[in-house]
Amino acid sequence: MQDYLKGLNEQQMAAAMHMKGPLMIVAGAGSGKTKVLTTRIAYLLANGVDAFNILALTFTNKAAAEMKERITKMLGNNEARNLYIGTFHSVFARILRGEAHRIGYPNSFTIYDGDDSRSVIKTVINELNLDDKHYKPNVVQSRISQAKNALVGPAEYAMDSAIQQEDMRSNRPAIAQIYQAYAARCFKNGAMDFDDLLLKMHDLLKNFPEVLHRFQHKFKYIMIDEYQDTNPVQYEITKLLAAANENICVVGDDAQSIYSFRGATIENILQFQKDYDDVKVIKLEQNYRSTKSILHVANEVIKNNKGQIPKDLWTENDGGDKIRLVRTMTDNEEGRFVADTIQEQKLRYHYYNRDFAILYRTNAQSRAFEESLRRMGIAYKIYGGLSFYQRKEIKDMIAYLRVTANTRDEEALKRIINYPVRGIGKTTIERAVIVANEQQITLWEVLNRAAEFGYKAGTLEAIQNFVTMIRYFQSMLADKNAYDVAVQVGKHTNLVKELFSDKTTEGLARYENVQELLNSIKEWTESPSNDDGEVGDKTLGVYLQQITLLTDADNEKEDADVVKLMTIHAAKGLEFPVVFVGGVEESIFPSGMSINTREELEEERRLFYVAVTRAKHKLWLSYANARYRFGNLVQNEPSRFLDEMPEEYIDKSYAGGGARNQGGMSNQGSAFERMHRGFGNDAAAAERMYGPPPSKKKETAKPTYLPVQPPASKVVEHKPSADFIPSDTSNLQAGQKVEHQKFGFGEVVKMEGSSHNPIATVLFKTNGEKKIMLNYAKLRIVE
DNA sequence: GTTAGTGACGTTTTT
């Protein structure tokens, strides 16, 4: 037997060695699902299946990357590179990149993220003279998204009586009209939103039999991870692809279905068994992750949901500690408790930062934890929330690149046409948009032919200068890579210069972010393959399509020793030795938005199940009597889910002895308890007993915490010398002394980067080491 | 055409 099959249990082995025909693996939390999937792929390869014929679809880039990595390790060669492993969205984007012309899109179509699409919806609402107070872009967006995920196009939407009744009931009869206009506008812009990547893929397979045939032939073996999270479009696409060979293997756990708001339906699991004649079903019920306490609590809580697929999840692991229940007065106190406990656990049991995760229901809850961790000097990283690519300065820069790659992209064009300010104001743009709509041409074309539309001389000149500049960028597309184009854009738009001359701390941070963007483009350009494994094309168009599908969890450095903070949704599929779940309160968890129907509540319960089953050894659940919301204090009851947990596995000694608080009147008692239990001093006590934690022992040059943005206040302001004149730095060498307008005096440590984009690493006397891009920064050579 | 200041409004979860 091959090495890689060793160590699998009976069910895992059966699943991994299943070669032909439809297979459904019902995999409980922590039952070795990824191991089975990867082993199965290795097994297929070992038994003569060509890597080029295997498609594996996941929901996150991270899951895809992990699979690929594990398979590479198992095989000990590079065969994994030929596998088609990726998220639904990135795999379909890649296919559409080659086929988009068939459905009227440019192959370098733009991908709109949620913000982009909301902004287009807003534009459309306004153009239809509807009130965006009533037609809230968020609401409209989610209606449209639901429709797309259910394979309902604009025409079907308008004809469907159930949908129309629903919209009438909420007094928003014009959503059908908005949907229609939105779809038309995206098409005109040569852009697809996230849902379109699925929908257009489906259209493509449905309407072009030769394409369908080609991919059916290519993907002879299909695997789908997290099957319980697929929506109807995804279901239909995979059904189409699998129809010829029926070698389709799906893995899922109905108890972990938490994306119904995105159109996912557990129905797909049930339907799967009906769609194929001889579906083999294998259940993985042994949990290898958690202690008995944790697993029992999870099992007991999920039992309150109706109609789960019968499963008996068990473990041979130790009983482990009881689950600790913690009550605090406020959210800030909750944050302090968690930070303090992490410190204490580190000292007492020698955990690393990376062993801890703090999970919560909503992103807004991260702040209290963040502040406390920062105060304690514990390294952490927040996942989700505002991603790097959502920052304004990054979006601006990317908008330029987008316009360059696809001039039909009106959203991007409007964003940058007058930024930095170049005298093309609101009225000018409005007029151009009207002309574009009237003449059925793109905004870009209007600008190109601006002379025909009677603009004032000054305005006309401004427009023409802008057009000339973008055209110059475009002229580079054919024979320059993404990075070279981006550098030119940075130079000629004054964007970088403008940020550089902004001397505020925020301005500096923005400037550094843009530099970081340029660096990452460079890195991407120089790496042999793209993130989804595709080898080759380093053009701007490919780059742009790819980054839109990237989340900041994907750029993670695995080995970073940091406490991880994220929503429970983001934590799915991950595991941590020690887990804290915060805000286990009514109206937060379960969310106040999801307690009106049984279905909603059950999804919240599954989410709770996911949260609990992330923990391997230890689990803390905390709730606050009151927390800040919109700036004022509101009170919450402890979550109903706490009542569903079996008493014998719960340690309530941190919850004032009982799971229920005393209706908010117990402020005195709680504060009193707190002082006498003194949990605020546990870490201090532990430090006296066990000595300082590893991070405190060796005082390294690196800070003990790694915030997402370095605290900008740390820059010691420097007044440039009176005779500060930027030197010619084209021949700068390591060892030379220089002066920077902001960072002060320092010595060049290292020179890197290409000749047209040199980067100097400078060690400043007052501000430490900085990477300086010489194309943008001004340095005076001192000696 | 640009900018600064004020008021209304919002928080579920994500590729």
Place this chain on the structure above:
DNA sequence: CGTCACTAAC
């Protein structure tokens, strides 16, 4: 509390 959109004055 913080962001964003709209209004009033340069």
